[in-house]
Amino acid sequence: MAKSKIEEYSKIIRPQNFDEIMMLAERVRGRRIKMVNATAIGGGVAEILTRVIPLFNELGIKTKWEVIKGSGEFFGVTKALHNALHNNKAEITEQMLNIFNETTKTNIAEMIFDEDVVIIHDPQPAGLIAAKEKSKAKWVWRCHIDTSHPQPDAWNFIKGFVEKYDASIFSTPWFAKVLPIPQYFIYPAIDPLAEKNRELSAHEINTVLQKYKVDRSRPIITQISRFDYLKDPLGVIETYKLVKKHIDCQLVLAGGGATDDPEGGQVLSEVQEAAKGDPDIHILLLPPFADLEINALQRASTVVLQKSLREGFGLTVTEALWKAKPVVASAVGGITLQVIHNFTGMLVHSVEGAAYQTRYLINNPQIAKKLGEYGREHVREKFLITRKIRNYLLLLIALDNPGRDVIQL
Numbered sequence: 001m002a003k004s005k006i007e008e009y010s011k012i013i014r015p016q017n018f019d020e021i022m023m024l025a026e027r028v029r030g031r032r033i034k035m036v037n038a039t040a041i042g043g044g045v046a047e048i049l050t051r052v053i054p055l056f057n058e059l060g061i062k063t064k065w066e067v068i069k070g071s072g073e074f075f076g077v078t079k080a081l082h083n084a085l086h087n088n089k090a091e092i093t094e095q096m097l098n099i100f101n102e103t104t105k106t107n108i109a110e111m112i113f114d115e116d117v118v119i120i121h122d123p124q125p126a127g128l129i130a131a132k133e134k135s136k137a138k139w140v141w142r143c144h145i146d147t148s149h150p151q152p153d154a155w156n157f158i159k160g161f162v163e164k165y166d167a168s169i170f171s172t173p174w175f176a177k178v179l180p181i182p183q184y185f186i187y188p189a190i191d192p193l194a195e196k197n198r199e200l201s202a203h204e205i206n207t208v209l210q211k212y213k214v215d216r217s218r219p220i221i222t223q224i225s226r227f228d229y230l231k232d233p234l235g236v237i238e239t240y241k242l243v244k245k246h247i248d249c250q251l252v253l254a255g256g257g258a259t260d261d262p263e264g265g266q267v268l269s270e271v272q273e274a275a276k277g278d279p280d281i282h283i284l285l286l287p288p289f290a291d292l293e294i295n296a297l298q299r300a301s302t303v304v305l306q307k308s309l310r311e312g313f314g315l316t317v318t319e320a321l322w323k324a325k326p327v328v329a330s331a332v333g334g335i336t337l338q339v340i341h342n343f344t345g346m347l348v349h350s351v352e353g354a355a356y357q358t359r360y361l362i363n364n365p366q367i368a369k370k371l372g373e374y375g376r377e378h379v380r381e382k383f384l385i386t387r388k389i390r391n392y393l394l395l396l397i398a399l400d401n402p403g404r405d406v407i408q409l
Helices: 006-011 015-028 044-058 072-085 094-110 126-134 152-162 202-211 233-244 264-275 291-300 315-322 351-363 365-382 385-399
Strands: 032-037 062-067 117-121 138-142 167-170 183-185 220-224 250-255 281-285 303-306 327-330 346-348
Touching: 006 015, 015 385, 032 044, 044 062, 044 315, 044 385, 072 094, 072 152, 094 126, 117 126, 126 138, 126 152, 138 385, 167 385, 183 385, 202 291, 220 233, 220 291, 220 315, 233 250, 233 264, 233 351, 250 264, 250 291, 264 281, 291 315, 303 315, 303 351, 315 327, 315 365, 327 351, 346 351, 351 365
Parallel strands: 032 062, 032 117, 117 138, 138 167, 167 183, 220 250, 220 303, 250 281, 303 327, 327 346
Antiparallel strands: none
16 A cells, blocks of 8 residues: 555654644544635745645645635736735725725635635635535635735725634734734745655756756756745845955746736846846746746745745745755844744844845854754655644634633543
8 A cells, every 4th residue: 555645744754743733633532624815826925825735635634725816907906905914115006996895706606615624825715705605614814925014994804704704824923903803824835855855966956057057066046935925035136246356156946927916027127237247146037936946946945035025925936944054144034933043044234234144144154054943844844745734723623612721631
């Protein structure tokens, strides 16, 4: 008999943690869950669902995944809402909200909600809660973005939907808002067995570097992210140029797009223009599922950057830490849960700070190595997919016991 996928994780996490997962799964076996988000490809949410859902099903929790449909105009509206919720100024008009509501009605008409639990991910499908009246399910809104200081008009609009749910999930305590429903905190996580995170041979890494003409004999600074203004790719290029004045290094800016992000092409064009004329800047627009390439680029890096202006959590940081890479990252959002300054990485607040810390780590490889080692163990304890599965199982038990402060397992 073939070994189950879930058992493979028992070699990576502590035995007692694995036993706990199996015990909790027994309590909720047979539950039916529907996950709904805005895109099947691109972005952290789609990636998480791709890995989590098969494991839920293996544990006996029957889980489906559906993606809402919408026009380019609709996703233009949701991108503006997304930016506004991140406190990145965006105009939200009555016409835009009407487009959001009409598209939501169209999706509700095409979907059936007959599961035990419905988990809606992020603002784009939040309005589906209108279907709750005809559903027996418990409804949960899962927010992956930084809502700590949202634009008031955007938050008030989304809040009108969120407060109708049975519960909400946020990635960190400081993203949470005042709501009349229970709030839970579940960190995003990576799958250590995924193609993006598995161990690679030197040959696999070198093959990818040769493909993209990256010279492994010189320091490599890398940022892996969608081409999105909030990831500050232009700031990454400025950081590299400051480092380049002192160290002969290269920059790899690699990422893809998401089907619900209409700004990606414009950002990519600006990045390509800023990099023009420098052969040591490698701008890589990767296709969907370029997981091996991302894995190899991260493993080959001397320093990994994540210079986000706003960040929900930053799974690319988690990936780099798991690979024991020294990380220099902005002190925003969920990054600060992962990067403990001077212990699991370096936190920065500016282009100049990012350049200074990057130079420091390149010039002090032993310190960089220690940061990487501590970062990997930090991820093992808190940010692997097994911890996420455990917390979702606890959530299902909590939904079965509303209003109880203590639940005997």
